[in-house]
Amino acid sequence: MKDIAARETANHYLNRDLSWVEFNWRVLEEAQDPETPLLERVKFLSIVSSNLDEFMSVRVAGIKDQIKAGHTKKDFTGYTPAGLFKRVMKRSSKMVTEQYKTYRDIIRQLGKEGIIFTEYDDLNVTQRKAMDEYYHDIVFPVLTPMAVDQSRPFPLVRTQALYLAVVLMKAGDDPEDEPYFAILQVPSNLSRYLAVPGRTNSKKREFILMEDLIEKHIHTLFSGYIPMSVHAFRLTRNADLTLDEEGAEDLLEEIEIQLRKRRWGTPVRLEVQKGIHPYALEQLTEEFEIVENIFEIDGPLDLTYFMKMASALQGFDHLRYAPIQPVYPSELDDVEDLFAKLRQQDVLVYHPYESFDAVTDFVLQAAYDPQVLAIKMTLYRVSGISPLIQGLARAAESGKQVTVVVELKARFDEERNIAWARKLEQAGCHVVYGLVGLKTHAKITLVVRQEADGLRRYVHVGTGNYNDSTARLYTDIGLFTSHKEIGEDASALFNEVTGYSAPHNWKAFGVAPTDMMDKLFEKIRREAKHAAEGKPARIIAKFNSLSNQQMVDELYAASQAGVEIDLIVRGVCCLRPGVPGLSERITVRSIVDRFLEHSRIFYFENGGEPEVYIASADWMTRNLTRRVELMCPVFDKSIQQSLINILGLSLKDNVKARQLQPNGMYEHVRSEGNVLQLRSQFAAMRISSWKTTTREL
Known part of the structure; x- marks a missing residue:
């Protein structure tokens, strides 16, 4: 019976790491959206990669550390570290497969617009000559092939750097003999994508990737040997710093030491190019002692280079969002003092x-x-x-x-x-x-x-x-x-x-880790009390993530007491909304659009006397208990109304908003009937939509 009760309780919550994976899926959906300008889709595709890099190097690294340490206890969402690792990897692998399917589609669309990623073999004679000269003059001098054999141990492989794994044989060797193996770092201080001279009478822009150019010239680095295969690989290491803050005489020096150690962090993820030679894969997996977290990529590894390319390309503004010109706040415009x-x-x-x-x-x-x-x-x-x-x-x-x-x-x-x-x-x-x-x-x-x-x-x-x-x-x-x-x-x-000061009796602020969480609990409970008394009771909160179990439980209790709760949570959310008897009065929306939603705004109805706060903190355990955070009240009524308007735009978004379902999945909020489309970020570009208008929530 105890196990059944624990499982039922765990079903009340969504797992933090799995919720994050779903957030990155929403970013990927922006890269897939045909309504998003093409070069903006390219940027979203790049963001998916950079997000996943950090997730693997920090969150997945932490899960692997727990497994290695023998932890088998379930978290409050019902997962053991081993079980969570399997689930996260399954969902992440599926997302990467979808990401590269999207990549191939975007490459085709770019080609139609005259932005072409080409193969070396498809270049004409003039183009090949130009790229050969670039290789010999610029690339070749900075390359360092590193052999791996009995006299030369495996060199340090830097985290998230791009390498080539080269399998070779000597001329005249028996093909059945054990081959030779070497690795080569693709220079990170040269552009990953290389502009190819244009074809005659063509307005198209052609590019070739650096690793493809090196592969075609790999023979220049291994004279006397025959390259059998050349494939890219990339290693992600544990990037979390382990600091002894209390024992450190100088925190700055201690962090510098730990940063140097980061490059030797435990291997967490290995990405390899599809079709990699079995001998190369064997060498890599043995050296890095990694077998469970290997991604075979059908395309270029590390799509973060796409961000720089999408920003730098000239002459394709029609494939981007129109630039936004931030206005100077009217209240301060032409104010000397x-x-x-x-x-x-x-x-x-x-x-x-x-x-x-x-x-x-x-x-x-x-x-x-x-x-x-x-x-x-x-x-x-x-x-x-x-x-x-x-x-x-x-x-x-x-x-x-x-x-x-x-x-x-x-x-x-x-x-x-x-x-x-x-x-x-x-x-x-x-x-x-x-x-x-x-x-x-x-x-x-x-x-x-x-x-x-x-x-x-x-x-x-x-x-x-x-x-x-x-x-x-x-x-x-x-x-x-x-x-x-x-x-x-x-x-x-x-x-x-x-300095040295006893905890302050704050007159206005809520400050973590001392009292912010208690103040938030107090306000949530006050709304529950007002609801029970038949007074107006509502909570609207906008932030990046919600993962603290106590906070989720307080919101559940308020929902059961009759409080209407609307949460606007861009990323992680461990609360399961819309569950009868538990959270049927709670909605959770996520908005992923042109700009990264980052503001934290908290609204409490307070029986008809609303209170509005802005804060630096999300409703996560780390923010509420392990960081110095600040929650500040807004006393000015007109500014309160502006913040209420901003919340209202988010709640009315029916273009880029997605609503969290009880099963943990997100569905687009779509306009129905004659309801006009409202895209909150685009609406906010009209300053009057939130600064001078009075709106009901």
């Missing part, structure tokens, strides 16, 4: 529809303003050339107190953040690496300014990173305010992160 404006009113910014320049200007004005005494800021992921860094450095050099909390543990951005941390320190900024055992994921800037009536605090709180590049690609919310309680909480938050 941002601080004077923010004393009068709060200002909401919605990226990418509104420009990130407003955030940059806020920091730069603070840097040059003689009345500003201090600037404090958190940095999680920053662009390669960030004007914010320049502004902070300028402020420190002019004598202001500048404190920057740089999160060195932001996965895959560690090296960039280390470089920024050193640059800021050299400029005189106080650089703090956050709290031991916690990632600082909150997005907040505090400016302290001396004014005629005393010190005043100005704050920017965001749902996304201080990254001007991703602000053009992600949907995120930013709030500028000089609200007294928010300013006081902002000071207290920085004091906790940078």
Whole structure:
């Protein structure tokens, strides 16, 4: 009976990793959608590959570690590590097969538009001569063939780099003799796709892949040997860092050491080109000790190169979305003194529809303003050339107190953040690496300014990173305010992160890991109480992922109490909606479209007195218990309405929205009858659709 009850309870939840695979399927569907411009489909196809790379190197690597350690306990969704691994691999393998089917279709469509990926053997004499010259002049000098034999051990194979496996024999050898084996890295510092000179009187653009060009010239690297086969392979290693933060004397140095170790991470996945020679496959699997997670790919390995190609191609704008020109927030347009404006009113910014320049200007004005005494800021992921860094450095050099909390543990951005941390320190900024055992994921800037009536605090709180590049690609919310309680909480938050402070009694904020989850539970339970009393009760929450079991259970309880709950969850969702007696009042939508949905907005009806929050945190265990996160209330009624309008657009999307079904699958939300189509991201490009209109949810 106990086992039956456990199984029934497990059926209440969807598995996090399987839910993520379904999210990547939704990305793949965008690559398949004929309504999506062709070069945008190319980008989505590339994103599927980059997403899967990270999933394998982190999530699947973690599952394999659990199996290796002998863990057999089921998680709350009913899976043992071994059972989950088999299910994840089965679903991922099917997705990769579908991805390459899509790839072949897109290649055909590109060909019709005059963008052709060709084979070396199909080139004419003039084209071959040009590519031969490129190989001998540019490619050949940087290639390093690496033989594998008794005197030369298997060389280090870097994670997610592209290699060629070469099987050879000597002239005159018996074909039955054991062949020779070598590997060769395809240069990563040269373009993967190579432009071929055009044919006479042709407007078509032709390309050949670097590995195909090398394969045709492989004999130049092995004189005296006969190449029997040349096939590409690619290895993915465990990329999770194992940090001893408490034992590390210098966290920055410890992370640099771990980054160097990452290249030797345990092999997790092996991708090989279809038709690879059995002897080559044997050599690879024995060396990497990998047998279960091998993908045989019918096409080019690693389609992430497609992203650069789709962005760089000139003359094909008709195959892309029309460029969006973010507008400067009207409240701040033609305003010389941002601080004077923010004393009068709060200002909401919605990226990418509104420009990130407003955030940059806020920091730069603070840097040059003689009345500003201090600037404090958190940095999680920053662009390669960030004007914010320049502004902070300028402020420190002019004598202001500048404190920057740089999160060195932001996965895959560690090296960039280390470089920024050193640059800021050299400029005189106080650089703090956050709290031991916690990632600082909150997005907040505090400016302290001396004014005629005393010190005043100005704050920017965001749902996304201080990254001007991703602000053009992600949907995120930013709030500028000089609200007294928010300013006081902002000071207290920085004091906790940078110094020794007892947990603060927050006046406005909810802060993880101390009290955000409890505050969210309190608000969910309040809605349940209001529903039981016959008062208006509703929850609308927009975020990236939902995987915390306690949070799911609280939402189930609220649904059973009569609360109407609408969740807009782009990625992972462990909650199973629409189950009678459990979650029939809960809907879950996912929107995958041109921009990456990234904003976190929480709405609570509160008996007719709505409360609206923006946050840096998703409703995942890691965000609520192992990160410094921030949830900020929106006090201004007009800004509350703007955020409600944004939620309303997402809930009304019947073009790119997909609704989660009780069985864990997603179905497109389609307009029926005379209902007009509404594509929320395209509607949001009309600023008036969410900023000046009053809408009912």
